Amino acid sequence: MTDKRARLQGITLAGQSGFWDLEQEAGRITALRPTPTGGGGYVMPLLADVHTHLDKTMTAPRMPHRAQSLFDAIEIMGQDATRWTDEDLRNRATEGLAKAYHHGTALMRSHVDWSHADAPRSWHVLNELAQDWRGRVDLQLSSLTALDDLARIGADIAPALRRDGGILGAFVYRNDDLATHLKTVFDLAETHDLHLDFHVDEGLDTEAQGIDAIIDETARRGMASRVLCGHGCALSVRDPAEVETLLGRAAEAGIGLTVLPGANSYLQDAGPGRTPRLRGLAPLREAAAAGVPVMLGSDNVRDGFFPYGDYDLIDVLRMGVLMGHLPPEDWLDGISARPAAWMGHDLSLRSGGPADFIHFDATDLNDVISRPSAVRRVWRDGAVLSPFHGDL
Known part of the structure; x- marks a missing residue:
């Protein structure tokens, strides 16, 4: 799935309190804004x-x-x-x-x-x-x-x-x-x-x-x-x-x-x-x-x-x-x-940075740890990777 523009609403963001909206366009994060409403999943860096x-x-x-x-x-x-x-x-x-x-x-x-x-x-x-x-x-x-x-x-x-x-x-x-x-x-x-x-x-x-x-x-x-x-x-x-x-x-x-x-x-x-x-x-x-x-x-x-x-x-x-x-x-x-x-790199999530992150259908990291079956979507360059079934 490729999204030139996409928005994740009401996410819990690793290392941050409250809820956030994440917007991305053309492979870059264009905005990270606090929002009063949650329920959008949990997002962490790569x-x-x-x-x-x-x-x-x-x-x-x-x-x-x-x-x-x-x-x-x-x-x-x-x-x-x-x-x-x-x-x-x-x-x-x-x-x-x-x-x-x-x-x-x-x-x-x-x-x-x-x-x-x-x-x-x-x-x-x-x-x-x-x-x-x-x-x-x-x-x-x-x-x-x-x-x-x-x-x-x-x-x-x-x-x-x-x-x-x-x-x-x-x-x-x-x-x-x-x-x-x-x-x-x-x-x-x-x-x-x-x-x-x-x-x-x-x-x-x-x-x-x-x-x-x-x-x-x-x-x-x-x-x-x-x-x-x-x-x-x-x-x-x-x-x-x-x-x-x-x-x-x-x-x-x-x-x-x-x-x-x-x-x-x-x-x-x-x-x-x-x-x-x-x-x-x-x-x-x-x-x-x-x-x-x-x-x-x-x-x-x-x-x-x-x-x-x-x-x-x-x-x-x-x-x-x-x-x-x-x-x-x-x-x-x-x-x-x-x-x-x-290793000399920075994977932090920030406005203006690459739209590379992991999005779980979970409330927080404790929920991720508790439920190995929680759905995971890996975003790279503003697109969700297809599931890996052994083919490259």
């Missing part, structure tokens, strides 16, 4: 998914068994990766991007496994897709390399990232000689003017304290707003007083935190024939209270790490709300404004 894995996505049917731990998932996904082709990668990642687009995601960052000096085929394929999808889902790419390997091959990876506009990423978990290896990574980031995105402390071991060293190095280098830490599962089992102090330091250093409720709750404390007790959810409420920018992401979708999901950030927010006891309206920015700003 969404930003700052932590995904498009190289692995949609491989769940090929997994030999359900992963029993993070490292089991790494093993079975590594076996599958030996069979990836350009066509396989392109088809799976395209499906993921299409799902995200039709759910209302405008920005995405995907981590890409990178274990040798030369760029993997997935990096080349996803760079091509980033060009193809520009303007629909603007895609950033981050390398993902085990910290010990990155200290060895980072000098080959970093120039390629700089050339392609990528992010330098590392997997950090109980590494020997941690401080030295992190110094090498930060040196590379400074030399090549790269942002950093870490998978850190993704386990339930209280001795996993990689994030402490990352905070120290970020503060020492003055790299505020350039270092993002994902997962932080070990923070959920460390001493609360110690964590409170640590989060205060993280806020002062200007580090961001991405919490991944799907895959973390699925893999942490997993075991055959038993109900998990510990879900590995990083202390996102405490982090936000300390002043840390906290975001939520889809992480793995339908692969060996997490066999579910649909690149629907509203579903991710719903998981976060339920697991973290979050007030929904206070956390919408965690899947929209905050990660968008972290």
Whole structure:
């Protein structure tokens, strides 16, 4: 459906009180006006998914068994990766991007496994897709390399990232000689003017304290707003007083935190024939209270790490709300404004801005979270997207 001119009357607008009329023409919002009458639905900005894995996505049917731990998932996904082709990668990642687009995601960052000096085929394929999808889902790419390997091959990876506009990423978990290896990574980031995105402390071991060293190095280098830490599962089992102090330091250093409720709750404390007790959810409420920018992401979708999901950030927010006891309206920015700003974009709704938004048949965000079946209409350039049925 294409509307050269359209008006939504009596809507509830995310982050605003009262009711509003929204007018748009030729793909731009021409007016946002308060109105005394409601009942027109709920409107929110488009969404930003700052932590995904498009190289692995949609491989769940090929997994030999359900992963029993993070490292089991790494093993079975590594076996599958030996069979990836350009066509396989392109088809799976395209499906993921299409799902995200039709759910209302405008920005995405995907981590890409990178274990040798030369760029993997997935990096080349996803760079091509980033060009193809520009303007629909603007895609950033981050390398993902085990910290010990990155200290060895980072000098080959970093120039390629700089050339392609990528992010330098590392997997950090109980590494020997941690401080030295992190110094090498930060040196590379400074030399090549790269942002950093870490998978850190993704386990339930209280001795996993990689994030402490990352905070120290970020503060020492003055790299505020350039270092993002994902997962932080070990923070959920460390001493609360110690964590409170640590989060205060993280806020002062200007580090961001991405919490991944799907895959973390699925893999942490997993075991055959038993109900998990510990879900590995990083202390996102405490982090936000300390002043840390906290975001939520889809992480793995339908692969060996997490066999579910649909690149629907509203579903991710719903998981976060339920697991973290979050007030929904206070956390919408965690899947929209905050990660968008972290990726260098602005998705806010304003008069004169693009007519890009999501309209729910719902009274407010609590209603959206409570009713997954609430009708959703994604507007892009002043038109409602047709429902996605697997065709592009």
